[in-house]
Amino acid sequence: MNKIANKQVINDVLLEESAKDKDIIVLCSDSRGSAGMKSYAEQRPEQFVEVGIAEQNLVGISAGLAACGKKPFAVSPASFLSTRSMEQAKVDVAYSNTNVKLIGISGGVSYGALGMTHHSATDIATMGSMPNMRVYLPSDRFQTEALIRSVLKDEKPAYIRIGRNAVEDVYEEGNVPFELDKATLVKDGTDVTIIACGELVGDAKAAAEELAGKGISTRVLDMYCIKPIDKDAIIKAAKETKLIVTVEEHTMYGGMGSMVAQITAANAPVKVINLTLPDAPVVTGKSREIFKYYGLDAEGIVKTVTEQL
Amino acid sequence: MNLEAKALDIRKDIIELIYSAGCGHIGGDLSVTDILVDLYYKQMNVDPNKMDDPNRDRFVLSKGHSVEALYCVLADRGFFDKKELFDTYSKHLSKYIGHPNNKINGVEMNTGSLGHGLSVAVGMAMAGKMDKRDYRVYAVMGDGEMAEGSNWEAITAGAHYGLDNLTAFVDRNRLQISGTTEEVMTADDQEERWAAFGWNVISIPGNNMEAIDNAVEEAKKTKGKPTVIIANTTKGCGVSFIENKAAWHHKVPTEAEYQQALKELDERRAQL
Numbered sequence: 002m003n004k005i006a007n008k009q010v011i012n013d014v015l016l017e018e019s020a021k022d023k024d025i026i027v028l029c030s031d032s033r034g035s036a037g038m039k040s041y042a043e044q045r046p047e048q049f050v051e052v053g054i055a056e057q058n059l060v061g062i063s064a065g066l067a068a069c070g071k072k073p074f075a076v077s078p079a080s081f082l083s084t085r086s087m088e089q090a091k092v093d094v095a096y097s098n099t100n101v102k103l104i105g106i107s108g109g110v111s112y113g114a115l116g117m118t119h120h121s122a123t124d125i126a127t128m129g130s131m132p133n134m135r136v137y138l139p140s141d142r143f144q145t146e147a148l149i150r151s152v153l154k155d156e157k158p159a160y161i162r163i164g165r166n167a168v169e170d171v172y173e174e175g176n177v178p179f180e181l182d183k184a185t186l187v188k189d190g191t192d193v194t195i196i197a198c199g200e201l202v203g204d205a206k207a208a209a210e211e212l213a214g215k216g217i218s219t220r221v222l223d224m225y226c227i228k229p230i231d232k233d234a235i236i237k238a239a240k241e242t243k244l245i246v247t248v249e250e251h252t253m254y255g256g257m258g259s260m261v262a263q264i265t266a267a268n269a270p271v272k273v274i275n276l277t278l279p280d281a282p283v284v285t286g287k288s289r290e291i292f293k294y295y296g297l298d299a300e301g302i303v304k305t306v307t308e309q310l
Numbered sequence: 311m312n313l314e315a316k317a318l319d320i321r322k323d324i325i326e327l328i329y330s331a332g333c334g335h336i337g338g339d340l341s342v343t344d345i346l347v348d349l350y351y352k353q354m355n356v357d358p359n360k361m362d363d364p365n366r367d368r369f370v371l372s373k374g375h376s377v378e379a380l381y382c383v384l385a386d387r388g389f390f391d392k393k394e395l396f397d398t399y400s401k402h403l404s405k406y407i408g409h410p411n412n413k414i415n416g417v418e419m420n421t422g423s424l425g426h427g428l429s430v431a432v433g434m435a436m437a438g439k440m441d442k443r444d445y446r447v448y449a450v451m452g453d454g455e456m457a458e459g460s461n462w463e464a465i466t467a468g469a470h471y472g473l474d475n476l477t478a479f480v481d482r483n484r485l486q487i488s489g490t491t492e493e494v495m496t497a498d499d500q501e502e503r504w505a506a507f508g509w510n511v512i513s514i515p516g517n518n519m520e521a522i523d524n525a526v527e528e529a530k531k532t533k534g535k536p537t538v539i540i541a542n543t544t545k546g547c548g549v550s551f552i553e554n555k556a557a558w559h560h561k562v563p564t565e566a567e568y569q570q571a572l573k574e575l576d577e578r579r580a581q582l
Contacts, residue, residue, distance in 0.1 A: 026440075050436065053470075058429045058463035065433020068419060070364060071440070073433075088423060089460075093430055097412055097420040 003170050007145040007163040008037035008106050014149045015074060016041045019048050025153075026066055026073045028052055030059045035165075036076040036106045056086040060103065064093035067100040072153070079105025079121035079162050080112070087127050090160070095134040100156040103128075104163070108138070109199065109250035110283055110291050111165035117282040121162065126255025128160040129228045135159040136228040138249075138257075140202035143172040144225055147179035162199065164250075164288070169203045171223065184231040190220035193306050194238035197248040198224045198257050200288070201297055205248055208302035217306065227257050232264055239269035244310050246274045248297055250288075253277040274309055276302065313519045316386075317347040318579045321548045322572055323382040329568040331399045333408065337558040339379035341483040341517070341543040342450060346383045348522045349448055358389040361415055367445050368434045370419050372427020373452035373481060374409040375560075380417075381406060389416035425458025427451060428478060432468050435476035435536070446530065450479045454486030457495040462507070468536040469508030476536040477529040478509075482516060483545035487559045504538045516541025549574055 019025040019041070028050040033042045042049045050066075052059045056077055063073040075082070082105045083090075094101045105124060112119035129136045137152075137159060139145040145163060152159050171187060172178070178185050187202065188209050197205035202223045209219035220242055222234055238245055245265065247258035258275030265271050276297050283291050292298045296305065320343050328334030350356070354367040371380050381399070385392040398404035405413060409422030419430050431449035438445050455461065468476055480500055484491050491497040505511045510532045514521040522541065529537035545559075546552030549571045552563075563571060 047440070052463075052467055055463035055467070057425075057460040058432070058467055061426055061429025061460070061464065062433035062436065062467065064419070065430040065435075066437045067433075068430065069368070069434050069437035069441075071437050089426065089429070092420060092423050092426055 003142065004167050005142050006037060006165070006167045007139060007142055010142045010145045011104060011149055011163070012037045012041050014146055016044060018153055019045050022072070023048065024070060024072045026050060026071050028059055028063055028073055028075045030054055030056050030077045032077045032106065035078065038076055056081045057089050060086040060089035060101070061093050063101045064089070064097060064099040072100055074102045074104055076104040076106060078119065079108035079124050080119050083121050083124035083127050083160070090128065090134065091131050094158045095131040098133060099158065101158055102152055103160040105160060106163055107165040108162035109164060110278065110288055113287045113291065114285050120283065122250065122252045122278045122283070124160070124162055125227055125251050125257060130255065133158060134228070137161045137225055138199035138227060139163065139225045140199060140223050141168055141171040143170065143174065143177040144179060144185070144223070147177055148225065151179070151181045164200045166288070168200045171202050171206055182226045182229050182231065184226065184234040185223040187221040187223050188219065190218040190242065192218045192242060193244045193246065193310055194220040194222060194242045195246050195248060195302060196222045196224050196235070196238070196257070196261055198227060199250050201248045201250055201292070204292070204297065204299045204302060207299035208306070211299065211303050212306055215307065217310065219306070224257055227260065230260050230264070235261055235264045236268045239265045239271040244272050244274070244306070246276060246302060246305055246309070248276045248302060250297070251277055253280050272309065274305055276305060311351055312582065313347055313351060315579060315582050316351055317344050317519065318548065318575050320347060320379065320382050320386065322575050323386065324378050325563065325568060325571045325575070327378050327382060327396060327399055329563055330396060331401070332562055333400050333560070334378045334562070335375040335560045336552060337485065337545040338373060338376045338452060338481065338483065340547045340549065340552065341545045342373070342376045342481045343379050343547070344517045344519055345450060345479050345481065345522055345541055346379055348519060348526065350383045350387055352523060353526050354448065355445070358387060358415060365443055365445050368418055368431070368447040370427040370431045370449045371410050371421055372424065372449050373455055374421030377408060377410050380410060384416040390414060424452065424455040425460040428461055428464035431476055431478070432464050432473060435473040436471060438475050439473065445475070447476045448479070450481060453480055453482045453484065453491050453497050453500070454494065456480065456497050456500065465504065465507045465509065472534050473536045474533050477526065478536065478538045480538060480540050481543055482540050483543045485545040485554065485556045485559070487556065489556050500540050508535055510535050510537040511540065512537060513540040513542065516543035517547045548578065
């Protein structure tokens with residue numbers, strides 16, 4: 002079992018890159034511990050800004066820094082970053098086109114039993130609805146590293162959501178296929194396509210392996226790039242497989258599955274099933290318990306595919 | 311340069327622009343004009359041809375609805391073509407929309423939703439400190455805007471980080487769209503509030519050019535903390551029938567009112 006959380010990877014990459022690039026600035030809202038940013042904050046005090054529990058100010062200050070040539074990473078719980086500071090993200094970042102990278106940590110239902118105040122099950126919808134805001138939900142630690150290294154090279158706004166805890170590897174050291182804004186083909190198949198993002202890509206991959214045992218050839222797409230979404234990969238899957246099942250740690254409206262359905266409906270109609278969190282506060286529990294309850298884990302995905310195919 | 315004369319000329323441009331476009335926030339434009347004139351014609355180091363100069367002073371119009379005043383100043387200072395502004399402002403497909411937009415030369419940040427500008431200015435001032443540059447950052451806020459909670463996050467951070475390269479103005483014209491600021495949401499203790507948060511506070515008659523300039527000079531000399539200049543202004547300043555009337559927040563003058571406004575401004579100009 003992998004023990005390295007995606008947030009730790011972000012800390013490590015930024016720590017490494019900030020030694021070479023003095024314009025990289027990390028900002029936290031009393032969130033350096035939960036963000037896994039303690040070692041960065043300790044080792045780069047000149048390139049770290051604490052704003053206190055004030056997410057609106059976190060994003061506004063980040064935009065001001067970016068307007069003066071800095072490369073700010075605002076790292077704060079996804080729940081607050083994607084809603085409390087939504088207007089700053091819209092006006093100061095997306096609309097003003099400032100080079101701010103918004104890193105939503107402990108995303109989705111990572112905070113489990115802490116409840117809906119701490120869940121960010123609507124962040125794809127809120128952030129993705131803004132013109133000029135990109136949205137990324139990387140799956141494992143390797144993809145997270147590739148993504149962060151990639152966005153460090155551009156000067157455009159982006160929102161990146163990661164979970165709280167370490168997740169199973171989807172890829173392996175030295176074999177991490179990654180092209181920015183292109184879905185990663187985790188496994189090819191001809192009967193059904195599972196399109197997943199974030200922590201649930203691992204479940205999609207496991208489900209595909211189980212389905213293979215049942216004689217169902219399953220394609221798995223890691224749609225870490227939710228916006229801009231990889232339209233070509235979706236249309237190809239719609240044309241080449243009989244069913245698409247989307248899996249995401251997000252509510253049912255305005256998430257990745259909605260976008261997939263919108264694209265297939267217009268370009269290559271095919272049956273699309275969205276596996277999502279409900280349009281309601283989720284049941285109490287840890288992430289894995291919540292995923293299982295709503296049928297988002299490997300077992301639930303297998304059940305849906307076998308029923309729907 | 312005679313800044314008082316320039317401020318009257320800018321006011322005429324504002325009236326002209328709003329009258330020809332048929333829209334605009336005339337009251338707040340006229341209250342903030344003198345502040346903008348002092349900053350753009352005397353105090354700020356900004357060059358229309360060098361807006362990529364990392365050492366330029368930064369300006370954020372947090373009360374973005376006073377965009378007509380900002381546009382008129384920027385156009386007059388050569389940041390963009392004045393005729394293009396007057397021909398297209400707020401018209402279909404124009405780039406000159408009704409709030410500041412940073413696609414326009416001279417505009418640093420998009421504003422319009424209130425309570426955003428000061429946080430951005432804090433970030434700009436912070437970047438100046440990090441890079442050891444001596445540019446200054448100015449943010450102009452409205453008094454009605456002070457009800458926005460996000461401002462107080464920015465005010466706290468500005469003092470916490472001792473940003474003495476940051477100067478905020480509060481255009482204290484005492485009126486907002488629904489009535490007086492005191493009726494809508496108490497704002498009469500601005501000086502005490504900012505001081506309690508650790509800012510250097512200067513309260514001035516805000517349509518007095520000399521007072522504005524002296525306050526900016528004092529802010530530049532103040533070390534260790536940011537400065538706020540509470541500019542006690544008159545909404546609609548310069549045109550008798552617009553002054554101190556909440557109804558003129560974004561009313562458009564009729565032809566007779568337009569002619570009368572220009573006449574009054576010309577008379578004031580002649581008396582200088």
